[in-house]
Amino acid sequence: MHARRIRLSSRVHPSRGESARVSPDLQAKRTSGVVRSAVFLGISSLLLACPGSFLSDEGQLTFNAPTLGVDPLLTFLTTQPVAANTQLCFTPEDEELFACFEQTISGDASLDVDGCLLLGAGGSVLWSFDIVPCDHPNSPDLVGDSISLEVAPSAELTGGFKYWLESVASLYGLPAGGGSFPADWIPPTGAPVRLVAGQTVRLQPVLHWPGSASAVAWNPAGASVSVEAVTGTAAAAVWVSDGSAAAWTGGVEVTIEADAESRITLTRADGSSVDLGAVVGVAEDELVSLELVGLLYGEALGPSAFFPAGARAMSRTAAGDAVVGAPVTWALTEGTLGLIDFDYRPSADYLQVIDECELPSLHVGDHSATLEASLGDLSTSVTYQWEYNPTQLPDETDWEPNENCTGDGFQGDDDDAADDDDAADDDDAADDDDAAIDDDDTTGADGSLGPGCACDVAAPASSGALAALLIAIPVARRRRSNAAG
Numbered sequence: 001m002h003a004r005r006i007r008l009s010s011r012v013h014p015s016r017g018e019s020a021r022v023s024p025d026l027q028a029k030r031t032s033g034v035v036r037s038a039v040f041l042g043i044s045s046l047l048l049a050c051p052g053s054f055l056s057d058e059g060q061l062t063f064n065a066p067t068l069g070v071d072p073l074l075t076f077l078t079t080q081p082v083a084a085n086t087q088l089c090f091t092p093e094d095e096e097l098f099a100c101f102e103q104t105i106s107g108d109a110s111l112d113v114d115g116c117l118l119l120g121a122g123g124s125v126l127w128s129f130d131i132v133p134c135d136h137p138n139s140p141d142l143v144g145d146s147i148s149l150e151v152a153p154s155a156e157l158t159g160g161f162k163y164w165l166e167s168v169a170s171l172y173g174l175p176a177g178g179g180s181f182p183a184d185w186i187p188p189t190g191a192p193v194r195l196v197a198g199q200t201v202r203l204q205p206v207l208h209w210p211g212s213a214s215a216v217a218w219n220p221a222g223a224s225v226s227v228e229a230v231t232g233t234a235a236a237a238v239w240v241s242d243g244s245a246a247a248w249t250g251g252v253e254v255t256i257e258a259d260a261e262s263r264i265t266l267t268r269a270d271g272s273s274v275d276l277g278a279v280v281g282v283a284e285d286e287l288v289s290l291e292l293v294g295l296l297y298g299e300a301l302g303p304s305a306f307f308p309a310g311a312r313a314m315s316r317t318a319a320g321d322a323v324v325g326a327p328v329t330w331a332l333t334e335g336t337l338g339l340i341d342f343d344y345r346p347s348a349d350y351l352q353v354i355d356e357c358e359l360p361s362l363h364v365g366d367h368s369a370t371l372e373a374s375l376g377d378l379s380t381s382v383t384y385q386w387e388y389n390p391t392q393l394p395d396e397t398d399w400e401p402n403e404n405c406t407g408d409g410f411q412g413d414d415d416d417a418a419d420d421d422d423a424a425d426d427d428d429a430a431d432d433d434d435a436a437i438d439d440d441d442t443t444g445a446d447g448s449l450g451p452g453c454a455c456d457v458a459a460p461a462s463s464g465a466l467a468a469l470l471i472a473i474p475v476a477r478r479r480r481s482n483a484a485g
Contacts, residue, residue: 058145060138061098061129063090068217080214081152082119083207085270087219089116090147100136101129101145108151122153152209152216154272161193161276162206162215165310165350169295174306176294176384184322185293185314192278196287196315196325197258201347202240204251205266205276222269225252225276232260235279251344256281282323284376287315290328292373294353294382308337308384313349313373325349328373333381335369336407349373355388357405359396363388369407 055062068086082088092098105111105127108120117127129145136142166186175181187193195201207216220241227234235256252264260281267273290313297309315326325347330339338354345351353371367388372381 056129056145056147058143060142060145061101062093063147064093068219081150081209081212081216083152083157083216083218083268084119084121084154085268085272086119086151086217087112087116088119089114096134097136097138100131100134100139100142102132104128104130107149109149119149119151122151122156125149125151150212152207152212154268154270156209157216157272157274158208158210159266159274159276160189160206160208161203163346164204164344165295165312168297169293169310172297173309174296176296176308176311176382182291182293182314182322184320185312187322190277192261192280194280194282194317194321194323195254195256196323196327196347197256197260197281197283199325199327199347200253200255201325202251202253202344203264203276203279203346205274207274219269220250224267226265226267228263228265230261230263230278232281233257235260235262235264235281237262237264252276254279258283258286282317282321284326286317287323287326287375287378288318289316290314290326290373290375290378290380291316292371292380292382294371294384296384296386307355307386307388308353308369311351311353311371311373311382313351313375313380315349315375315378326375328375331372331374332407333370333372334383334408335367336405337369337371337384338402338404339371339406340404353384354402354404355386356402357407358401359399360388360390360393361396364390 068088103111105117105125107125108123109125109127110118110120112118117125119125125148127147127149131139131142131144133139163186166181169175169181170186193203207218209216223239223241225237225239227237229235235254237255238253239250240253241250252266254264256262256279258281261278263278264276265273266276293312293314294308295310295312296306298305298307311330313326313328313330315323315328317323326349328349330351332339336357338356340352340354342350342352351371353369355367365388366385368383368385370381370383372379374380
């Protein structure tokens with residue numbers, strides 16, 4: 001069997017600033033071709049075009065969420081606390097309806113010249129909307145409305161790091177191959193994060209307020225990070241802020257030496273600082289085991305709606321400690337899937353997988369694909385099994401397979417021989433700092449297998465698709481709950 005091996009870079013590329021918006025009835029749909037196309041293909045550009053939205057307390061006004069650093073599972077919700085001195089630039093979706101209300105502020109907050117809400121040092125804030133005469137057709141039915149906010153004082157904030165794939169999987173997914181997700185794939189609160197020495201890993205900070213179950217929303221703009229060495233040489237840490245809205249995918253890009261430990265501090269634009277925790281460097285030759293965890297996503301889409309979505313290759317030391325950042329090589333050894341080096345992945349041991357490789361009308365039925373991860377002499381695999389049985393097939397007029405598709409059943413393989421000859425010429429130019437593909441007879445320095453395989457590991461068109469997938473359903477659920485309440 002012809003196994004395509006993909007060598008993904010350890011460098012995390014800056015995100016292109018995608019955000020996500022989704023209809024509140026999305027979670028009611030089953031895994032139809034319509035839903036998948038909306039999430040993974042061209043329609044994803046629509047999902048990613050606008051920030052997530054939320055409702056006022058009475059459900060009359062819909063606002064686009066501001067650009068905030070929040071829990072990656074959610075866009076901004078008024079049920080979560082907001083850090084002191086945060087600027088909230090809400091944008092009403094219906095400007096004419098918004099003109100039917102006069103705004104007043106109660107609490108430590110004010111409106112700036114751009115209409116943004118500037119929060120003060122802490123406490124409760126009530127943003128009230130009182131009815132004024134207007135010509136909107138809904139005006140006879142309007143009532144006074146408001147947005148209630150709890151502001152967390154800067155001195156009371158605590159910090160840590162958030163794990164996207166792991167958090168989503170635990171709430172909305174199943175492990176491929178059965179069983180349960182590893183208990184240690186999210187480090188315990190306060191435990192150091194172990195990173196493979198010499199590799200660059202992107203860690204996303206998350207802020208907490210004691211007593212609140214939700215993460216704290218805050219402005220990433222103007223933030224910075226500093227590093228204090230605990231042992232050994234201080235880690236190198238670079239702050240990355242992409243400015244995206246609902247799914248802020250910036251963070252701290254960290255590189256650390258073996259046997260070194262450092263603490264990372266986040267300083268917000270208002271000058272307040274939060275300790276995010278410690279990182280520890282682990283030499284690559286100390287990694288003695290590799291476990292591949294595959295994610296089947298879709299609990300929120302309905303029964304029997306799970307489909308392949310992602311993978312993490314978990315490396316461990318002899319002591320059993322999980323480590324992030326191993327420069328693994330990925331291979332699809334059976335079946336057909338798209339393999340995507342998504343821009344905001346923490347490191348090379350994370351991968352997005354996608355089932356958009358066969359014409360939907362020909363794809364109905366049961367499927368299986370085996371993904372393999374290798375690190376030196378270590379190798380492990382996981383088999384995804386899923387059913388594609390949509391309640392409604394999508395329009396196939398302009399359907400095309402995802403450009404990252406590969407595998408023994410992919411229709412684009414007919415032209416491989418010609419493409420492989422061309423791609424082989426670029427073998428010497430391949431650089432570990434860039435995504436590259438290592439096939440038995442194919443190598444491309446530009447991260448592509450060429451048109452014969454239609455496989456571009458760092459595909460701009462699909463790099464933000466997982467972000468939409470990861471936050472779309474939770475956001476829709478919470479938004480619908482807000483409206484119902």
